[in-house]
Amino acid sequence: MRYLIFILFLLVAFCACEEEIDAYAGKCGIYFDTKDMRLDTVTVSWGLKNSELKEQSLMLKVCLFGDVAPYDRKFSIDVISDLEDTLRAIEGVDYRPFSVEYTLPALQAETTINIQLLRTEILQKEARRFTVRLKETSELQFLYSRQWQEDSVTTRLLDIQRVVYMDENFPMPRWWYMLGPSVFGDYSVKKSIVICDVMGIDRETWALGNLASDLSEGYLKYVGKYMHRWLQEHPTEDENDELMEMGPASRN
């Protein structure tokens, strides 16, 4: 009896070492890259680009779920601008026409959809948007996506589409609370744009830079004084229809 127990124990010990590794051998799918995405909207803030820039590329990455294949696999997309959407973008006006047929190359796990976006005057007043939605094929299905619970009944797949949203938004710099009011006066997007244009400051540096590396307090104080003098010679209306003014520290 003792021997039997011992043999049984040995058997259990040997079997425990066996490892079964299952490779994925199922279907394949496609989805939009989720990196840095909260929901499904890609926001393009033209406001952070200098005024001369009228066109820019947007690259949407499409990823593979499953195994790469030794051959090209085609898929297509829908470009949707809802007629009832007051912010709808128009092909040829807000973006250049682009292909709706794409290929996931052999042995590759991703491809990109390249869209040329156009900057129009209307963006100063209201945003524009359109949707790029993947279309399922028998080879590339919708197998993976984050989901969004719209309400208690409806659930939406987030990563089978990207909503391209364009505006002229120009966020208030983080350093504004420290220096802005005294040097530049009340904040307005228009004032920020005028300052960047006149001084040749890159808008992204202005809006997203910090005082320790990209901009310095000393330089911004000079900018304030320069702009005060410039505005004396070039009176400019601010967003509130009053003449644009710099802050008290710059008015000397």
Next chain:
Amino acid sequence: MKYKYLLFLALAWCVISCYDDKGNYDYKEINELKISGIEDKVYYEKIAFVDSLKIYPEIESPWYNDDHERYQFTWKLIPSTADVNVDGDTIDYVVSQEKNLILPITEKAGTYRGFFIVSDPGNGISWYKNFYLRVRTLTSEGWMVLCDKGGESRLDIIFNVNENEDMIAHDLWQELNFRTGKPIKLINSYRTGGGSARLFISEKGTYNMDKLDLHVGEDNNLRWEFGAQPEKVEVRASGISQFGSQTSYWIVVDKNGDAYLNDKKIWGSIFDFPINKLEGKTPFVAAPFVGVNYVSTYSGPSVMMYDETNKQFVEVIDGASYPSVMKFNGTQLFSAQTGQDMVHLESTKNGYNYAILRDPRTGKYFFYGIILNASGKNTQEYYGEVFGPNLDRVKQFACHHMYPYLFYAVDNKVYQFDMSHPDREAKEVLSFPGETIQVIKFTAFVAWEAYKDWERARNYQLLVATNVEDKDENGCGIVRMYDVPNLMGDLVQKKEHMGLGKIVDVTYRERDK
């Protein structure tokens, strides 16, 4: 039954409690290593590329006597400016792993903390002794002698090794791949908090010489420190206020009489727009002088300037953006409105600013002694007319930094005038036949440095730079230093350096931390 157990437990407890700890405590002296032969109270002073640091430490061990073979040795030199959070105490600081240190100094100028570490690999114990090293280079401090070399600039350096020994570097810019143009002036504006300016001015502009090797080039063109980045900046005066409670103003005056301000307390600050407007309203032409206070007892002293248009003293009060007419407290010896032209302004080591003004109507010279203080509390200390021979041909003035002595140069002679006895005429104190006086000056050593006595004494020595007439410009320059005794005693020549280039200007570059 229970009592039996209790009795047993009590007995067991009693037996254990009587146990006497007779452990083997064989006390033995630990190996407390003593390191000697390393000076840890004063700096080892060395000159880079000239000196070697040689230290022969002695090690005493109660266990191993002088058996040094069992130890490992490490010598480290860590710059005092090293950020331990960034640079850390890395292997990069190891300069030797021998017991005796013989290190040819090639380090950058500055102060270092040194460590001699003795490790016993047998038990992992280490001992250390620290020491301090100050490295100087021929460009980290010294008398900068600006010379004219056929219409281009040449820089010679007189480096004071100690009280009696000097080294001279000739034509430092010889290999410089940069055309400086004709030399005009040197200005050293020291700032105690860092960011000193070493200005070289030539016909091509103004350059802030490199901190390490004093080179000049487009990379240190002062125009990059101006918001408008003008084609050329032609500075004629510069001064940095040292003890402003709110600000640290670096003010420069250019050739056109425009003054610019750069508040060094603001990170990334630059010169923006001319400040030569009275209280920001009425423009004036600034005379090419900036006066500051080098004595720290006054909180937030003004920076002194002179309004050439309205012929009056003006000040930039600590925290103000523009100059205003200078205000004085206490005894009024003179009015801020002088009606005269400023020809000299000297900020002295002892806190005075001496202004020498010339009356355009009479050609007479007047001295004004002022102590700069916080707003409205400037005081008037000296005022009077300068009496002396040949004042109609005066070329330069210099004021002593301790005594109220005014010196002036005419042709090849130097005269001394006692401002505390203005009734006495200036006397001739030096004469240099066959030479032309180019510079007479005193230098304020204002760095917060533990200067040695002989170094500090240089505050009060008169420098006279001359060019020998009819001698080749490659070796016609002479710099002499003189001790100035009190009671108007005779000057005593301390040093003489011959064979310098054709001198245009001389100033001292103080060492940085």
